[in-house]
Amino acid sequence: MKNPPWEFIKNGSVTSPQGFLASGLHVGIKRSKKKYDASLIFSKVPCVAAATFTTNRVKAWPLLYSMKVVDHDQHHAILASSGNANCVNGKEGKQAVISAVEELACHLGIATNQVLIAQTGLIGVPFPITRYKRGIPKLIRRLHENGGRAAAKGILTTDLAVKEEAIALRIGGERVCVGAIAKGAGMVHPNMATMLCFITTDVTISKPLLKRALRHAVDDTFNKMAIDNDQSTNDCVFVLANGQANAPAIHKIDKDYRLFRDVLEEICKRMAYKMVHDGEGVTHVCTLKVTGAKNPTEAEKVARQIANSMLFKTMLAGADPNWGRIVAAIGASGVSFDLKQTQISCDGVNIVNHGRVRALNLPKARKVLQRKSYEMHINIGKGRGKTEFVTSDLTTKYVTINSCYS
Amino acid sequence: MKNPPWEFIKNGSVTSPQGFLASGLHVGIKRSKKKYDASLIFSKVPCVAAATFTTNRVKAWPLLYSMKVVDHDQHHAILASSGNANCVNGKEGKQAVISAVEELACHLGIATNQVLIAQTGLIGVPFPITRYKRGIPKLIRRLHENGGRAAAKGILTTDLAVKEEAIALRIGGERVCVGAIAKGAGMVHPNMATMLCFITTDVTISKPLLKRALRHAVDDTFNKMAIDNDQSTNDCVFVLANGQANAPAIHKIDKDYRLFRDVLEEICKRMAYKMVHDGEGVTHVCTLKVTGAKNPTEAEKVARQIANSMLFKTMLAGADPNWGRIVAAIGASGVSFDLKQTQISCDGVNIVNHGRVRALNLPKARKVLQRKSYEMHINIGKGRGKTEFVTSDLTTKYVTINSCYS
Numbered sequence: 001m002k003n004p005p006w007e008f009i010k011n012g013s014v015t016s017p018q019g020f021l022a023s024g025l026h027v028g029i030k031r032s033k034k035k036y037d038a039s040l041i042f043s044k045v046p047c048v049a050a051a052t053f054t055t056n057r058v059k060a061w062p063l064l065y066s067m068k069v070v071d072h073d074q075h076h077a078i079l080a081s082s083g084n085a086n087c088v089n090g091k092e093g094k095q096a097v098i099s100a101v102e103e104l105a106c107h108l109g110i111a112t113n114q115v116l117i118a119q120t121g122l123i124g125v126p127f128p129i130t131r132y133k134r135g136i137p138k139l140i141r142r143l144h145e146n147g148g149r150a151a152a153k154g155i156l157t158t159d160l161a162v163k164e165e166a167i168a169l170r171i172g173g174e175r176v177c178v179g180a181i182a183k184g185a186g187m188v189h190p191n192m193a194t195m196l197c198f199i200t201t202d203v204t205i206s207k208p209l210l211k212r213a214l215r216h217a218v219d220d221t222f223n224k225m226a227i228d229n230d231q232s233t234n235d236c237v238f239v240l241a242n243g244q245a246n247a248p249a250i251h252k253i254d255k256d257y258r259l260f261r262d263v264l265e266e267i268c269k270r271m272a273y274k275m276v277h278d279g280e281g282v283t284h285v286c287t288l289k290v291t292g293a294k295n296p297t298e299a300e301k302v303a304r305q306i307a308n309s310m311l312f313k314t315m316l317a318g319a320d321p322n323w324g325r326i327v328a329a330i331g332a333s334g335v336s337f338d339l340k341q342t343q344i345s346c347d348g349v350n351i352v353n354h355g356r357v358r359a360l361n362l363p364k365a366r367k368v369l370q371r372k373s374y375e376m377h378i379n380i381g382k383g384r385g386k387t388e389f390v391t392s393d394l395t396t397k398y399v400t401i402n403s404c405y406s
Numbered sequence: 407m408k409n410p411p412w413e414f415i416k417n418g419s420v421t422s423p424q425g426f427l428a429s430g431l432h433v434g435i436k437r438s439k440k441k442y443d444a445s446l447i448f449s450k451v452p453c454v455a456a457a458t459f460t461t462n463r464v465k466a467w468p469l470l471y472s473m474k475v476v477d478h479d480q481h482h483a484i485l486a487s488s489g490n491a492n493c494v495n496g497k498e499g500k501q502a503v504i505s506a507v508e509e510l511a512c513h514l515g516i517a518t519n520q521v522l523i524a525q526t527g528l529i530g531v532p533f534p535i536t537r538y539k540r541g542i543p544k545l546i547r548r549l550h551e552n553g554g555r556a557a558a559k560g561i562l563t564t565d566l567a568v569k570e571e572a573i574a575l576r577i578g579g580e581r582v583c584v585g586a587i588a589k590g591a592g593m594v595h596p597n598m599a600t601m602l603c604f605i606t607t608d609v610t611i612s613k614p615l616l617k618r619a620l621r622h623a624v625d626d627t628f629n630k631m632a633i634d635n636d637q638s639t640n641d642c643v644f645v646l647a648n649g650q651a652n653a654p655a656i657h658k659i660d661k662d663y664r665l666f667r668d669v670l671e672e673i674c675k676r677m678a679y680k681m682v683h684d685g686e687g688v689t690h691v692c693t694l695k696v697t698g699a700k701n702p703t704e705a706e707k708v709a710r711q712i713a714n715s716m717l718f719k720t721m722l723a724g725a726d727p728n729w730g731r732i733v734a735a736i737g738a739s740g741v742s743f744d745l746k747q748t749q750i751s752c753d754g755v756n757i758v759n760h761g762r763v764r765a766l767n768l769p770k771a772r773k774v775l776q777r778k779s780y781e782m783h784i785n786i787g788k789g790r791g792k793t794e795f796v797t798s799d800l801t802t803k804y805v806t807i808n809s810c811y812s
Contacts, residue, residue: 058737058745088733088745090762123730124763233734310716310800311808318809324529327494328639331464339464339494356496357530394716396802402717403724403801
């Protein structure tokens with residue numbers, strides 16, 4: 001196998017691409033002073049931006065603002081905070097967004113529609129705008145070319161681990177870079193449940209192509225992971241491209257575009273994996289590979305049904321290869337499949353062959369399911385449609401965390 | 407309020423209607439000798455039968471058999487067992503059903519197509535047909551007019567409580583009766599997840615009307631409850647009507663039919679409630695009343711989304727009135743709703759009024775959510791569509807039970 005034409009950068013983050021600064025700190029949204037709750041990403045030169053937003057009908061105020069301004073030509077900054085979702089809290093919430101964006105734009109000397117904003121946390125609580133506004137000048141003062149990690153910390157809620165990454169690649173012989181930070185944890189589900197992901201890059205690319213590449217990357221990554229079956233009101237993925245690398249511009253669908261798109265997908269995939277891995281109470285991550293469906297849509301239906309089945313997810317928690325539940329979930333998906341051709345294996349250990357259990361392999365499979373992460377391959381014997389999903393187990397810890405959140 | 411023209415019978419069961427005998431005992435499917443694992447319901451005179459079956463594409467062998475014979479004119483018996491689902495276990499499973507039914511029919515002197523059969527338990531395990539067949543003559547010998555409770559015990563798996571009930575009503579001035587036993591617990595979800603319900607009645611009714619009444623009753627009860635989001639391969643509801651009461655026959659859609667239909671619905675509702683109440687690890691039962699939707703379909707979508715939201719269900723476990731999650735779930739349903747007109751209350755305690763939280767009422771609501779069962783009323787302010795759903799909390803106990811089932 002050839003090495004891919006790109007590589008992960010050690011300690012990479014949103015500040016790895018040239019021309020991006022970032023910061024993060026505690027402004028007082030969260031009670032504990034040790035916890036960061038505000039972040040800023042800034043590029044001195046204007047960027048091309050693209051974004052995807054939650055499909056939940058209820059959308060938080062910051063999202064409504066960002067949806068409105070994202071089609072503008074130029075953007076300079078992403079402003080974010082955690083601890084309060086600023087959602088379903090009346091018109092004051094809308095006002096809070098406007099006044100935070102105005103404060104930032106005024107200090108940075110940019111236009112308000114050049115700012116994208118995202119917030120995450122508890123729904124339905126008044127947003128502490130005074131404290132937040134007071135923090136904004138500090139966020140600006142702390143902007144730094146090594147500020148990626150601080151920014152990554154400022155968007156976390158119940159996450160246990162900071163999520164950041166960067167990839168270097170070559171376009172026209174020149175080194176370019178794509179960096180990302182993310183927030184995941186609870187409610188992570190296809191169709192973008194509570195998750196934020198901010199991506200920066202120093203490539204030069206047209207806005208339509210950036211949008212296209214992002215849509216592609218999100219569909220195959222963030223929209224194919226499952227921790228629970230809920231959708232958040234606050235999810236979004238933002239990408240800023242500032243063209244500060246010395247590489248030729250990407251302005252048509254050619255090999256440079258495809259390489260950039262693949263790298264964007266790769267970094268989203270890594271972020272999605274980290275989110276599932278760090279999901280509330282998650283102890284096992286399962287990459288579900290469904291093949292043999294009539295078409296990709298049917299493959300996705302099967303994967304989604306299994307990935308979200310509470311019985312499947314509890315079975316993973318117990319490292320119990322109860323393959324009957326997998327078959328029942330396939331059946332529940334409503335997709336046509338051929339039981340007699342169905343194959344199921346876990347990291348290469350075959351537990352169902354031609355629709356029948358291989359009982360002798362179950363103890364081996366049990367050992368695989370005890371690993372922190374593994375692949376489960378399910379062939380439903382009907383055709384060539386396939387898909388890949390990342391899912392997690394459902395543990396007592398998930399329930400404990402979510403029983404008393406507010 | 408007028409009393410309904412029917413009443414629950416104390417200690418009522420499937421043997422409450424005239425002419426029905428039942429039995430239950432341990433034949434050796436389950437390991438523990440203390441646990442019943444086989445049941446029989448029998449009517450000496452032939453019955454009219456109706457049934458509904460799981461929509462899962464994978465169906466257990468007993469269901470495939472019952473689906474084939476249920477359209478036959480006359481039925482005499484329901485044979486059931488627990489501990490083994492007899493599903494996805496190869497052709498031997500099919501043979502096991504045939505040979506069990508033949509054994510029963512031979513001893514009872516009835517035709518094999520006059521027997522309905524249902525089984526529940528672990529999927530993918532060879533069915534212990536020798537032991538089961540040996541138990542069948544014993545089941546017949548033990549048939550008794552007080553055997554309802556034994557039969558109710560013989561179908562339980564992880565259920566904690568026996569589920570049985572009977573209702574007496576008058577048709578044409580004559581007393582008639584409807585009795586039921588059921589098995590629920592895990593995987594209980596709309597579209598009939600693991601649940602068995604057997605209903606008997608001594609009314610005289612035509613087969614088409616019995617089918618119609620059953621479909622109506624199931625749609626509004628068993629298909630509107632949620633413990634988890636899975637569908638079983640073995641679910642079914644059977645009803646036998648033997649005409650042994652001295653009441654006029656129901657042969658058209660008139661007030662007698664409607665009364666019978668309502669009673670059938672009532673007994674199904676009671677069984678559904680008992681199933682949710684006794685669901686795996688359930689500590690709180692919530693009756694979700696959604697009103698104000700554009701139409702009943704949209705009301706059902708909203709109710710289903712909330713009832714199956716893991717975040718909602720964990721919130722019930724913690725008795726935490728985190729109304730933001732309810733609003734997020736309404737939004738995730740994709741149904742159009744008016745946040746400014748949205749009202750949410752728990753047993754009369756209003757927590758959201760015109761889309762805004764009534765913070766002063768939250769402590770009171772917390773007390774309501776500590777009750778074992780309560781109603782939650784959600785008005786989404788758009789129209790007159792409404793529905794009712796029964797759901798439960800998601801507890802650490804559910805996870806523990808299901809982590810190590812096989």
